[in-house]
Amino acid sequence: MLEKPIQSVEDYKQSLRNRKLKVYFFGELVKNIVDHPVIAPSINAVSKTYELAFEDEELATAYSSISDKKINRFLHVAEKPEDLVFQNKMQRRLGQLTGTCFQRCVGMDAINSLHSITYEIDEKYGTNYHKNFLSFLKMAQELNIVIGGAMTDPKGDRSKKPFEQEDPDLHVHVVDRDEKGVFISGAKAHQTGCLNSHWLLVMPNGSLTEQDKDFAFSGAVPVDDPNITYIYGRQSNDLRHLDGSEIDTGNFSYSGQEALIVFDRVFVPCERVFLDGQYEFAGTLVERFTNYHRRSYVCKSGLGDVLIGATATAADYNGVPNASHIKDKLVEMTHLNETIYGTGISSSNQAYRLKSGAWMCDDVLANVCKQHVTRFPYEMGRLAQDIAGGLMVTLPSEKDFNHDVAGPLLEKYFKGRKGVPVKHRARIFRLIENMTLGRNAVAYLTESMHGAGSPQAQRIVLFRKMDIAYKKLLSQNLAGIPIDRKELVKFPEYYKRVFNKSMRDEK
Numbered sequence: 001m002l003e004k005p006i007q008s009v010e011d012y013k014q015s016l017r018n019r020k021l022k023v024y025f026f027g028e029l030v031k032n033i034v035d036h037p038v039i040a041p042s043i044n045a046v047s048k049t050y051e052l053a054f055e056d057e058e059l060a061t062a063y064s065s066i067s068d069k070k071i072n073r074f075l076h077v078a079e080k081p082e083d084l085v086f087q088n089k090m091q092r093r094l095g096q097l098t099g100t101c102f103q104r105c106v107g108m109d110a111i112n113s114l115h116s117i118t119y120e121i122d123e124k125y126g127t128n129y130h131k132n133f134l135s136f137l138k139m140a141q142e143l144n145i146v147i148g149g150a151m152t153d154p155k156g157d158r159s160k161k162p163f164e165q166e167d168p169d170l171h172v173h174v175v176d177r178d179e180k181g182v183f184i185s186g187a188k189a190h191q192t193g194c195l196n197s198h199w200l201l202v203m204p205n206g207s208l209t210e211q212d213k214d215f216a217f218s219g220a221v222p223v224d225d226p227n228i229t230y231i232y233g234r235q236s237n238d239l240r241h242l243d244g245s246e247i248d249t250g251n252f253s254y255s256g257q258e259a260l261i262v263f264d265r266v267f268v269p270c271e272r273v274f275l276d277g278q279y280e281f282a283g284t285l286v287e288r289f290t291n292y293h294r295r296s297y298v299c300k301s302g303l304g305d306v307l308i309g310a311t312a313t314a315a316d317y318n319g320v321p322n323a324s325h326i327k328d329k330l331v332e333m334t335h336l337n338e339t340i341y342g343t344g345i346s347s348s349n350q351a352y353r354l355k356s357g358a359w360m361c362d363d364v365l366a367n368v369c370k371q372h373v374t375r376f377p378y379e380m381g382r383l384a385q386d387i388a389g390g391l392m393v394t395l396p397s398e399k400d401f402n403h404d405v406a407g408p409l410l411e412k413y414f415k416g417r418k419g420v421p422v423k424h425r426a427r428i429f430r431l432i433e434n435m436t437l438g439r440n441a442v443a444y445l446t447e448s449m450h451g452a453g454s455p456q457a458q459r460i461v462l463f464r465k466m467d468i469a470y471k472k473l474l475s476q477n478l479a480g481i482p483i484d485r486k487e488l489v490k491f492p493e494y495y496k497r498v499f500n501k502s503m504r505d506e507k
Helices: 009-016 040-055 081-098 105-125 129-143 210-215 238-243 279-318 324-349 363-373 376-388 406-413 422-436 441-450 455-465 468-478 485-490 493-502
Strands: 022-025 061-064 069-072 147-150 173-178 181-192 199-202 217-222 228-232 258-269 273-276
Touching: 009 040, 040 069, 040 081, 069 129, 081 279, 081 324, 105 129, 105 147, 105 199, 105 273, 105 279, 129 273, 147 181, 173 210, 181 199, 181 217, 181 273, 199 258, 210 279, 217 258, 273 279, 279 324, 279 363, 279 376, 279 422, 279 441, 279 455, 324 363, 324 376, 363 376, 363 455, 376 422, 376 441, 422 441, 468 485
Parallel strands: 022 228, 147 199
Antiparallel strands: 061 069, 173 181, 181 258, 199 217, 217 273, 228 258
């Protein structure tokens, strides 16, 4: 447990050292994640969230009414729409600086979701969850720690509810309790940045029934709890980091991180419990979290900025920066990238206030943003590979470039535009490979597809929220079809004002 606040990047890295974690990677127990060459780049990416807060306070810090101090924006509950907008601007900037997932959005969005849900549970049941949550969050803000979110269960047979599973551990659930707290078991799958966090906010994974009450749990758990086991996830080309080659990795400094988290009777004291058995709130918690998190995918526009820049550089190094079809493809990449950003930040701008005082982003635009993200990065990746050319994936290794026989041959035959060093050309090709096929394609492509719910999840929300009945009334009114005033009772007051005295059934 930290005893003093994190005040520098080195403080953060030091806080991760010498914890007694059970982390398995490649069939071996990792002694210290900070010094592991494959894991270290993901820690560097989180470190950037601290560095940015120290360098650009307006963008990456905020005043908290909870701790009455300026805090890292990733630990902030949005107290006005501008807070959500600045989150998006910060996310894009960090994407630009790292070219990968910087792993703290999940925790930020979990914090905002639990703030309102705990308030509303207390309002209904007279529980102390909101007080518990505020106490935990105040501690986190004062110590300036990293909070990770843990929502996605392995699920097992997805046609069945949690209580129907043959093995109940396929969803995290309460297995025992005493007067001091509860014990949970189960697992959370492909959890982003979990090892680089200090605490985990465990949350349910979907709507639940009364028979699923044991699965309706949320609470805060320290990452180094002795009853937690982590199994580190593979990423394409991740072992290139073992070679120590800056060129071959494409992005030597930064990467994302995913792991399976296994809970084996992990104890959660009462003061760290935020939901326990109130199953009817589980679905609302998940919906609010996914709304926040789907508009958080504006971070991919920051990665997109990097990919557009790398693609333009590759065209320049290839000697064709002024070709009309190259310009057109770069314009298309920019159009797709800004569409992602535009819908995400619009969602934040059109936020509304919840009972707890936290602000919620517009849910329709949040889901539109994420729907774009499931498609556009893939098209941008295709265009980047188109412009870069085949050398991106047939390039020999850095060791060959440094070889006394092979090296001169590569220098001779892999020259591009005059004045551009061959190794510079190799570096930019490897970066494009890294983002579209390699290690950070996890953050830019696959995570864009499945993070915060796969594409169909957003389409389900959009179907529920698209106000077809209201839009039918708009068209019928303009077409001169009589409208029954009783129909307008179904819609908010501002909808009714659209019709005003023009309603044809009154004439």
